[in-house]
Amino acid sequence: MASVKLYHFKNKVLKDETSPVHLQVIHKRKRRWFSTGVSVKSENWDPIENQIINYPKNEKKLVRKKNYHLKNLLMKAEGIILEFESLEKPYTADDVIAKLKGVDAALFAAFTDKIIEELKKQGKDGNANAYINTKSVFLKKIGKKEISFDEIDYRLLKKFETTLVKDDVSINGISFYMRTIRAIYNRAIKEGVARKENYPFEEYKIKNSKTQKRALTKEELIKIRDVDLTGKPAQAKARDYFMFSFYCMGMAFVDVAHLKVKNVVKGRLHYSRQKTSQLYNFELVPPAMDLISKYSDLKNPEDYIFPIIDPKHPDPYRCYRSRMQVNNYKLKEIQKLLKLSLSLTTYVARHSWATIAKRSGIPTAVISEGLGHTTEKTTQIYLDSFENEVLDAANRLITL
Template sequence: MTSIKLKFRPSTTPGKEGSIVFQLIYGRTVRRITSEYKIFAEEWDDEVGRIALPTLSSPRYAHLVSIESALQWELNRLQRMVQESEKATVTLNLDELAANFSSCIDRPDSVFNFIRGQISHKKQIGKVRSSETYRSMLNSFTYFRKGVDLTFDMMDGVLMELYEAWMRKCGLTRNSTSFYMRILRTNYKLAVEKGLTPDRHPFRNVYCGIDKTVKRSLPFSEIKRINGLDLSRKPSMDFARDMFMFSFCTRGMSFIDMAYLKKTDLNNGCLTYRRKKTGQLMTIEWTKQMQDIIDKYKSNGTSYLLPIITREDGNERRQYQNQMRKINRLLKDIANQTGLPLSLSMYYTRHSWATIARGRDVPLAVISEGLGHDSETTTQIYLDSIKSSEVDKVNRMILEGL
């Protein structure tokens, strides 16, 4: 009989993620196959040979559940391969088995493996956020399929309707189910282009649109009230409020763009950066309100402008994500303290700036330029004739009362 177990191989570099490996033992022969999945040492339970899941509130929970699900699917596949090999031959060749297992991972018409390949590709070209959304969708679809992979020519309209119904039963909104469907549809179309399946149009009867949602914005009076709070005795809340205000002052800059701002992005009274989401180059006039926030915090010795990422150690993205979760949680406490009946988050700054500007009769085209909406064809016509100085003038007008 062949023994198959999952093992954890820690990294030789302290603080880095280690690898999960498949260990096969047949007689006195041992072979190990390194998986693509990496976790930290404290996330592995060596006694039971599986991932030690944290609490639901942990920022790593969903990621680890995704890995656990994918590992189980691959473990089941490896066990089936071993059983088939044991039936076909008297003496099992572990080298051949390991090679076949590894080559099967690259099978192009496997839906799970194809999407995993796209996730890796997104990471390689620097689209980390896209790779994360692809991973989230794959995790969802894997759960729906109970870990059983399929080929693209097995995908039809009935299967997609069942997947949509399953997601709704899990409590997802129409926009959330549509988000996953659109990602799955993108991968399906790419598989069709590569000749892996004829187009059976499996998404015809499922929702892939975007429902209008209530925009989250605050009037200027509430923005001013948040800005005026005395939070000197609560440093964490003070920092969260300052990051909220910095985003508002910079026309609703997204938190990821704030986190990756470099000190070198500030030159000659202008802050220049590229939006992570669209790659568009943005230029913002540097104002007193922005400088006051920067002056409040000591330089952290990194190349970053704001103290969101405080260590340049290869874990910058995790630092940004942890800070974002913490700040959004603290902003809800600030909302409670100010009596705001809403779940305040960094998302509010962008819509608040746009709504306030619109309320002051600022042309829609100027607002679009201020927000960097160059991908919106309905506003692109106006953008070519708008200068950055006009947007800066609008921003100064909005910030005057702070």
């Protein structure tokens, strides 16, 4: 069981010659501190009674208030410890401090659940599901129902990685889980739940492998654009969504699905990316505007532009996921029809825009901005296969 007491840092003297009083929490040989906001001189502090003494009469009310605050804080900490003990679940000294700070939970699963609820309220169901999946897989693989942030160290992450490798999870699949755990840990540090000095991702480095080539050539895109799909309405819709994504700088399918009439303003598209909330404002090129006009009369601001999400569906996210699966299946049919060597999915439009933009001489920084990447490093993963081709061709040109 954790212990708690007030501690006067008499060796730390402030400008007014007082020293701070902190709350000390010790659990499983780990010591943590919480600032009480009170500071006193050494001669005015009773370490046995944990209160301020020998104060001038004119400060009686103020000192009584401070002593009450310290006593109340001590009792609150003891109450938190008893609450944790009664739950019979693992907890740390950091969890006690987190509760004192008003943070809901310092345990990994509980803290992740808090983030998931926030994401759902923000309508970011895709991100929420990524966190749900990561939490579930992580706890299952390490054999625990709950874990504190203190326990997530280099050795545990390597153990988790090893179990994923044994299950034939790809390097990029492992990277996905690790990046999600890292994002949760970073958030916990910002909220004062986890300790920065225990951050495991300084030692543990997340690995990535080059993404398989997913980019089409201009000629292949023209084939998709011009293919005769008369009598195949489902394939025609899939093709239209694919081409619209390409015309809009590789817009993600989830963003295409969520576009509403109100997002179109004077020939420009204003929208917030579902994944990152990044705001976009760009001119719609004529082919993109033609596709919008094909599916919407642009009269009701709240109407979806494309018939992907059913506005009456009780779970819009499930509706979107279902339609995306159907859409990808129809793209595969187009791929077979045109005998394309590359597996056709909604994501190919994104990679194709990035690669063709690079081939057209557009700087990587501009492409990164268009794709909504936070760093050029992510964009470079898209372009790696293209860069190899260009270097090979250049080398052939100068070979003697």
